[in-house]
Structure formats: C-alpha cells, structure tokens
Amino acid sequence: xxxxxxxxxxxxxxxxxxxxxxxxxxxxxxxxxxxxxxxxxxxxxxxxxxxxxxxxxxxxxxxxxxxxxxxxxxxxxxxxxxxxxxxxxxxxxxxxxxxxxxxxxxxxxxxxxxxxxxxxxxxxxxxxxxxxxxxxxxxxxxxxxxxxxxxxxxxxxxxxxxxxxxxxxxxxxxxxxxxxxxxxxxxxxxxxxxxxxxxxxxxxxxxxxxxxxxxxxxxxxxxxxxxxxxxxxxxxxxxxxxxxxxxxxxxxxxxxxxxxxxxxxxxxxxxxxxxxxxxxxxxxxxxxxxxxxxxx
Numbered sequence: 701x702x703x704x705x706x707x708x709x710x711x712x713x714x715x716x717x718x719x720x721x722x723x724x725x726x727x728x729x730x731x732x733x734x735x736x737x738x739x740x741x742x743x744x745x746x747x748x749x750x751x752x753x754x755x756x757x758x759x760x761x762x763x764x765x766x767x768x769x770x771x772x773x774x775x776x777x778x779x780x781x782x783x784x785x786x787x788x789x790x791x792x793x794x795x796x797x798x799x800x801x802x803x804x805x806x807x808x809x810x811x812x813x814x815x816x817x818x819x820x821x822x823x824x825x826x827x828x829x830x831x832x833x834x835x836x837x838x839x840x841x842x843x844x845x846x847x848x849x850x851x852x853x854x855x856x857x858x859x860x861x862x863x864x865x866x867x868x869x870x871x872x873x874x875x876x877x878x879x880x881x882x883x884x885x886x887x888x889x890x891x892x893x894x895x896x897x898x899x900x901x902x903x904x905x906x907x908x909x910x911x912x913x914x915x916x917x918x919x920x921x922x923x924x925x926x927x928x929x930x931x932x933x934x935x936x937x938x939x940x941x942x943x944x945x946x947x948x949x950x951x952x953x954x955x956x957x958x959x960x961x962x963x964x965x966x967x968x969x970x971x972x973x974x975x976x977x978x979x980x981x982x983x984x985x986x987x988x989x990x991x992x993x994x995x996x
Contacts, residue, residue, distance in 0.1 A: 734786045741782030749778060770828060773853075823870035824853035832873075833880050840879040841872070886919065887947035889956055893963060894935030896973045901928065901936060904972050908940050911962040917955040919943040934977045 753774055828851070833839050837848050839858070846858040846866060856873055858866045881887055895904045905926045912924035922943050930937025940963075944955050967974060 737786040738782050745778045820854045820870045823874040826874050832878055838882050882947050886943050889942050892937045892939045894937050896975045899972045907966045912942050915959055934975050
C-alpha cells in the first residue's frame with residue numbers, strides 16, 4: 701500500500717492534535733514542519749554534502765587555513781537554503797516571498813555600500829583556490845616584499861623584512877603581478893660583476909665560476925654560468941647565474957653575500973679591479989687663460 705502524501709500526513713497530525721491544542725493546532729503543526737525540514741537538511745548536510753566537499757578539498761590539496769573559511773561559507777549557504785525550503789514546506793509562502801523581496805532590496809543596497817568588501821571577498825576565494833602563495837611564502841608586489849603570515853577571505857597579512865606588519869586587501873594581490881621566489885624547489889640568482897676594460901675577461905669568468913663551485917649552498921646542477929652582458933661607461937659587466945635549493949630569504953641573502961665576497965677577494969688576489977664610475981671632460985676649443993680682471 702502506498703504511503704500517504706506529505707500533505708495528508710500533515711492533515712492527519714493536525715486532526716490528532718486538534719482536541720488538545722484547539723486554535724493553536726495550525727501554528728504548532730506549521731512550526732513542527734519547519735523544524736523537521738530544517739533538521740532533515742542538517743542531517744543531509746552532515747551525512748552527504750560535507751563529506752563530498754571534504755573530498756573535493758582533499759583533491760584540490762587545500763591547506764587547513766584555506767579549508768576553514770570555505771567550510772564556513774558552505775555551512776552558511778546550506779543553512780540559508782535549508783531555511784528557505786523549511787519556510788516553503790511549513791506553508792509560509794507569503795512570508796517567504798515578502799522576506800525574499802526585502803532581502804533582495806537589502807542585498808542591492810549592501811552591495812553598493814560594500815563593493816570593496818565584496819571585491820576582497822571574491823579575491824580571497826581565488827587566493828584559496830588558485831594558491832599563488834601560501835602562509836610562510838616570501839612574496840613581492842608593487843615594490844613591497846615580505847613573508848605571508850595569515851590569509852583570510854578579506855585581507856592578507858604580510859610581515860616585511862623590517863618586521864613591519866602589512867595588511868593587504870586581497871583584491872590588490874589578485875589584481876597585480878605577484879612574485880613568489882620560493883614557490884618552486886630551486887631559485888636562480890643573478891649578479892653582475894664589473895671589471896676594468898683592461899682586465900682579462902676569461903680569467904675573471906674562470907674565477908666567478910670557481911667560487912660558485914666552491915660554495916656548498918650553490919647547486920652544481922644546473923651548473924653556474926657567466927655571460928658578458930654589459931659594456932658600460934667604466935666597466936665590462938659579467939653576469940653570474942647560480943642556482944640554490946629550497947630558497948628562503950635568509951638563504952638568498954647569505955648565499956649571495958658570501959659568494960660576492962669570495963669573488964671580490966679572488967679578484968683582489970688576481971689583480972682584477974672593479975672600477976668606479978669615471979668621466980672624461982673635453983672642450984671643443986683650446987683653453988685660453990682669461991685676461992686679468994680690470995686690465996687694459
């Protein structure tokens with residue numbers, strides 16, 4: 701025998717309660733229907749929806765700091781949908797329609813007033829999903845740089861290397877180019893050594909490569925290399941290209957400083973000079989001594 705339709709079941713419940721509740725029967729039945737549907741949505745969320753999104757998050761490889769805001773957002777959306785369905789099932793159609801109209805008008809007004817907030821919120825979602833950087837990464841943007849300390853759906857907090865805390869709106873980071881030097885396992889460093897025009901280029905190149913090979917912090921593969929990149933006013937520019945493993949800001953600064961110092965000391969030993977800027981001034985006509993002031 702087929703089960704009775706939900707409407708008939710509600711009528712049957714109302715008829716059973718009518719002798720006890722009298723004129724309040726309809727209100728109680730509607731409230732019971734509302735709570736029952738809301739509870740059912742909650743159970744479905746816990747049993748099916750939440751585990752499904754958890755698998756999606758795992759497949760995307762989201763970190764814990766990215767999961768929490770997205771889980772809160774998902775919970776809010778499901779709760780809002782559950783309340784809407786519960787209102788409809790309880791027979792509050794007119795109330796729900798009025799509420800939807802008020803909500804739409806309020807959403808429009810809030811949208812105009814909070815454009816920047818909404819913009820940052822959407823940008824925060826993109827940061828969580830695209831993962832251009834993570835907490836602990838060293839990033840550079842618009843002349844700023846620092847280590848990411850926290851990422852929320854509205855702002856990202858970055859600690860600069862001067863120990864200043866920058867609170868950056870997310871849309872600034874998603875709307876511009878971001879450099880993440882530590883995103884990959886290895887990082888190439890470049891430095892230009894300027895030598896005198898009279899110095900031996902091959903000898904200088906050999907010294908630059910040898911000092912790179914001696915450093916334990918510099919990788920042998922890819923091998924260090926040197927390219928002549930500049931014929932400047934006062935020097936010949938030799939660009940050294942070296943690679944380091946597992947880069948961080950401390951490794952970057954220390955490795956480059958030690959390496960440049962070692963090359964400079966070898967240059968001094970081999971009498972290879974690093975010239976300072978020079979200028980030669982000449983006149984078109986021969987110089988003549990001016991006549992004495994007040995002379996005839």
